[in-house]
Amino acid sequence: MKEKEVILEVKDLKVFFHTYRGKVEALNGVELSLYKREVLGLVGESGCGKSVTALTILGLLPENAYVISGTIFFRGEDLLKKSREEMRLLRADEIAAVFQDPMTYLNPVLTMETQLKEVFMLDTNLLRKAVVWQKNHGGKIAFDDLLSGKVKIRDKSTNPKVSKGEINEMAKSLCVDILRLVRMPDPERILRQYAFELSGGMRQRAMIAMALARTPSVFIADEITTAVDVTIQAQILNLMRGLRDKIDASTLLITHDLSVAAENADRIAVMYGGNVVEVAPTVEIFKNHLHPYTSMLMKAIPDVKNPSERLEFIPGTVPEMINPPSGCRFHPRCSIATDKCAVEKPELKRVLKNHEVACYNVAV
């Protein structure tokens, strides 16, 4: 398995929140690297900092959050050094995100059309050229054509003069396409509807469509399956998989559900208490998991072969982030912890080929 090129690399990322009740150390030193065209599953209990990591990458942290240290390299540029405008542009056509609860994440008073079309409107240049292309070649541009690059208009040439009406037309038709692409029935009707008129799955698809519309190169899926019931989950995951083949994007799949990660991810990074504790290819991590926390997680998965066996649960609770345990944040709950663990924080170090662990007491 040859080395792939890294597209997104997070190094020693520390993010703190200032709240009325005190300082919350949400991330302390997250190490993460996302390869091109891979799916990286980011797994961990809720509150361990998965979403914060995502927001930090997107540059959408709330006002009361502060990045203490670290770097996020995207194509060799540090995102944390970029201005707000640059970040916006980046979000506009490189990094897209889908969030967990589609009800609250869709604007209640705007129609789907408004919310979807505005995404295309970000790049009127593209639309213009698409319109021109249609005029010249006749026929009709579908969104797939843009994806598959069948239509060569992704260049920075000067934008031709096209009437507003035509641009709107173009955007509208693209919206319809993209809704088809995410397998929405009767797109025209959907476009006229409001969020609260759609079912959970549809909302989720709509949101995916919005993310997709930018044809991003990094795709952050934050708990996209939690809010919807199991059947819809399946559909959505299939959809994602299908899309993965279509668009040439690497995905950061954030979930608290190991099985979801197992099905979809090439590699899995396990997070605990604001740290990445173990990173390895999916198969590897299931076969031979080294970090005690990971192994506990594994035990917590129901086994179809002998269901009689009662599930293990992890003793203790997720650490309070306001004054977290010193050293390795897992040591209060760890079975094999030593005095050292309580003192200093273990670094994430490579123990096997493409298998990294942050623990002192792993026997390789």
Added chain:
Amino acid sequence: MKLYEYIIRRLILMIFVLLGISLIVFYLARGFPSGIDPVTPYIHSKMTAEQIEMVRKIHGFDQPLYIQFFYWIRDILQGDWGITGTWANSRPTNVVFFSHFPYTVELSVAATILTVAIGLPLGIISALKNNKLPDHVSRIIALAGYSVPAYWFGFVLQLVFFYYLSLWGLPHLPSSGASGMEGVVSCITGMPVLDGILAGNLGYTLDALAHLILPAFSLSFISMGFLTRIVRAGMLEVLRQDYITLARSKGLTERVVIYRHALKNALIPAVTLTGMFFALLLGGAMITEYVFAWPGVGQISLRAVFQGDSNFLLVYTLVTAAIIVIANLIVDVLYVFLDPRIKY
């Protein structure tokens, strides 16, 4: 429940509310020695005692109070709104009322426009710059807005923009009144500015506008405070919402995020408030109209109070209350169009 059912229900309730109001005011205005004899305005020099008695009989002024009330309701329903002594003798109340109403309408419209034009941006700014200097500044302006005594503010405006400017021979605004050129153009709508425009008389229009500025501003400065506060609260609430995060994550510009995604949600309560203010202003801003000698219903109603002219007061309260109630209703109905989630 269907929308029209809802409206009908509200209208029926309105009738009872109006009944209650007129009962209270009726009792207050007619039930006391210091109230003037309601028959007075009907009397003119040529009348004989018998004729006066006749009037009393017709309108039931000779009956006990609670019976008078029903006489009065009957008259109202028959479209006989009584005669008022306020401002002009022996005039049908509705004539007097509606001859002064246009002035109030003009003032209210101007004031509301100003309110929105100033209050909305202030609210948005202070929400976006939450707890930073601009926020504190605009909040203090807003607070000052609804802490300021209306007549005092009016007076300060007069002092500065009329007296001191004219003292220095600079172009200045008129201190009071609705127009300095009465009877120059024919009265069509009764609103000086509009009449001026309709008559195509630029001088008159400008003069009317000049008269309008100070009272309108002093009114709007007061209502502006409330609007700013509610817009700010709304914006803060909305900006915390997840869909704003999504909008941002879509890479939309801040302008789009705020004006398309945030504002539309934040505006809903603001619309209620503005509607209510407009209604209240239509009821006549007594003190401001008094200070600026603006010939609106507010000022006459004040005169009516001082003259104890019950006939006018009754009609005035009834009409203005009706305006307020209907405005409420309209605002509630507006919700349906503003917020797709709401259904009646």
Added chain:
Amino acid sequence: MENSEVGTTKSEWAARWADLKYTLYLLRKNPLVMAGIFMTFFFIALMFLANYIVDPKLANPAGYPEFGGNYPFQRSYVWSKGNIINWGPGIHLYEGPEFFLLGTDGWGRDLLKMIVLAIPVDIENAIIITLGAAAFGTLLGALAGYVGGVIDEVVLRITDIFLSIPYLILALVFATMFGRTIETLRFSILLVFWPTYVRLMRGQILSEKEKSYVEALKALGAGHARVLFGHIIPNSIYPVLVQATLDFGSVVLTFSALMFLGFSPSPSLPELGNLASDGYFHIFDAPWLMMFSGLTMLLIALAFNLLGDGLRDVLDPRIRR
């Protein structure tokens, strides 16, 4: 609630106390509300001290022994020469034994002293009116909300009626009918302000009624009165407080507005609206009179509005989260 002893258990009150402390902590972090608190304290203090700072006898224009109270008209609307403010031409500049920082009013009384004397009058009345309105409205609202049914409807309609009567007209008509006395004014303003509290309290009660602890109390057989006054009202009193603080400003303004419109019991009574109405007839030749009395009103109202605004923010559950 494991112990069967029903009622305000210690823990409940402890919780309230903790909540209160947290509130105070939040207050300290908010500059505007701090400003409000300081101003409010200033005025309240002044309210108690005024009559010791300034001799109330001075409100009586003859209280200037050195002038023997003669020719009071000659010292009317005086502006001291050498005062930093220059009101422009036409102002009667006074060179005499005493210096009037804010000039004098029509009786030749030192305006500054009159304002100091006026502050208690206004604040006292405002307090009486606000408390009256709040208490009455709260009780009625609580009753309506808790009992519900026909009583609720009746109360609601009545508040409807009162809320739709144009602002001031009710107070004015009432004051006209019952003559120009302080009591009349108080009552007529109270008439305007009570309905808001009914609405507010009713809403609170309705939401509070549904909470589980009420069910629990009922289950444990607590009497209605006890549930209502011991638990529900204390738990839902905050918004009423905020509303009262916010109303206070407008009550002051309304009260002085009625005075200004000529409902004052006596033209020489030192009261802000009264001073202003004296100045209203001289706004161009003696601007200071209306200017400073109005400014004081503005400051009082501003103080309480700042306080109320801050309180509202601080008590806002979204922030307290």
Added chain:
Amino acid sequence: MRGISTTAIVAIIAVLVIVAGVAWFLTAPPAPTKPKFVDENKLVYESGNTYQWMDPHVSYYQFDYWTIWQSVETLVWYERESPTELIPWLAESYTEINPTTYEFKLRHNIEFQDGTPFNATAVWFSLNRLLIIDGTSGDPVYPVPGSQAAWMVQQLLDVSLSAALSGEDQAYDAAWVQAVLDQNFVEIVDDYTVRIHIQTPTTQFLPIMTGPWASIVSPSSTIAGDYEHGGWGTWDGNYVTYFEHRAGNGDTAFNVPEHGWKIGTGAYYVESVDPTTYKIVLKAFDDYWGGPDKINLPPAGKQRIETIEFVYQPSFSTRLLDLKAGTATGIGVPEVDIFSVADRDKWVNEGELVSIIDGVTVHGVFPTFNTWWLSFNTNVTNPDKTFRSWQPFADWRLRMAAACSINLTYANIFVNNRLSVLASNIIPPGTAPEGSYNPDVKPTFSFNLTKAAELIKDAYEHPLTSATDEMHYYDGTDIPPDVVDNSFSPTNPKYIEFYVQSGADTFIKMFTTMADNLNAISRRAYGLMWRVVIVPGGQQYTLASRHQIDSYIGGWIADYNHVIDWLIPMYLSSGTYFSWNRWSLKVLDDLCDEAVEADKAGDITRLLEINDEMNRIANEQLVYMVWWHDTEYYTRSSWLKGWYMNPVYGVDLWSSMYYESP
């Protein structure tokens, strides 16, 4: 319809029933129609004015007349039916022995309110007291010599003894008192006969003797009051010492009879005066003689009003409330507010003032002998009394420009609501003698902005730099040519100020219009700026009397209804207003003398000719811009019967009035 909850309807009906029930129980008994003041047989007059001097020999203000007239009387007074015709009053009869001597036979058994008998001594005392109190009652902040009533009588005597007429301040010492007494103005023939000696014979002698200044007061009470108030110890019984005190202490405050004052013979005596609330209470004097044939009492069988209260109530709306509530019998209504009492449409269209308030009558409108004019002052001085080189209104062009800048007809209709009569000159209609008012004498100005512009332009191009003949230094010496400098330009801007008293909304509106029109012409182009300055009432006169202002709006009520009374103060270089404005037109002075001569000789036709001539000259010279003659109206309860007013003083007199259901 399912939409409406039945409980709601039930509830609402319940509400209505309840409220109706409440109304039923609370229904007040039918309003008692009788106002409070009728039961108390009291007359309460509320106004925004305050008394200024309560002393009849001092006061010179219309509002004071109102109070004084209720309590003091004069030797002659007006016939009630035809209120400009004179009848003997306290005097039984009078005879003109020769043009400078009149003999008055006094009525017997008339008593002062303090019980002392009315006799020749009282007359001697009173009239001399008036002369002694010569202009010494001036405002201590701004001493105004001669502003007071004394000059009215002094003009008939040796004017050198009058600060007002001679222009020089008097040394008010014992010698001066003696000099005044030596004029022997009042000669006591016997207890009930006096001879009055004047030095300038005139037909206006009797009218002058009707003024409040000429009222007869009880020596004992007056002296007692003054001694107590002035803290002069005890009186030695010698009138001269009293007069010396009075004169020497003239600059001290005057007696405010807080605990009442029974000095007159009139129908009411002053029970109390409250200097803190300005409230004046008058009580009926039971032994009042009632005037000749009791004409000053209510008709037989009617009960006279027991108490009169003058209440100071600055807020008009409060006054209106009280009037309506039946606690005030009459109220003062400012012109701007008259139409919240009366019907404007009826007035403007049909010319009758009709009250729109139940049980209230508006009497009027009545013409009064009152003229409003805009004065143009010359010889303006700086506050330090040095001559000011900027003398705008010494220049006829600027006077005319100002006069042409407003349309008086329009202003009187739309701003003043037709409440006045436009004037062609200062003489009001109805002034005695017959024909004094001559409408043919027309003003020389009319609304014309282009003319104003031309005049100002001319004044800008050829500024007046040399003193004109009517200009001289404060001390009267002539001004050399190079002192006056009326040049102005944008680089060297100048102001012209109109002084107007606060609350006079009509005038303020008119002045603002004038200033706007004039500024539009001259502010940018020529650097000449016009502005309106609003001052507390009366202050414009004070400033004018100190020659510190360019112009002010002046209003004057005739002291007594006679043309000479207008010509002297308005046109004589030493006359009140003329001297304030520092005008001295030789020709007018001469004509004044002629007029006085003609008047002495009783040659009325000549007098009228001169009068017209003077008005014509004044109009040409534009010494004033005369605006209009005022009118009066009175807002009183309809219960007040037997109502009448005296046009000369513009006051209504209540001693003969009574209450009766309207």
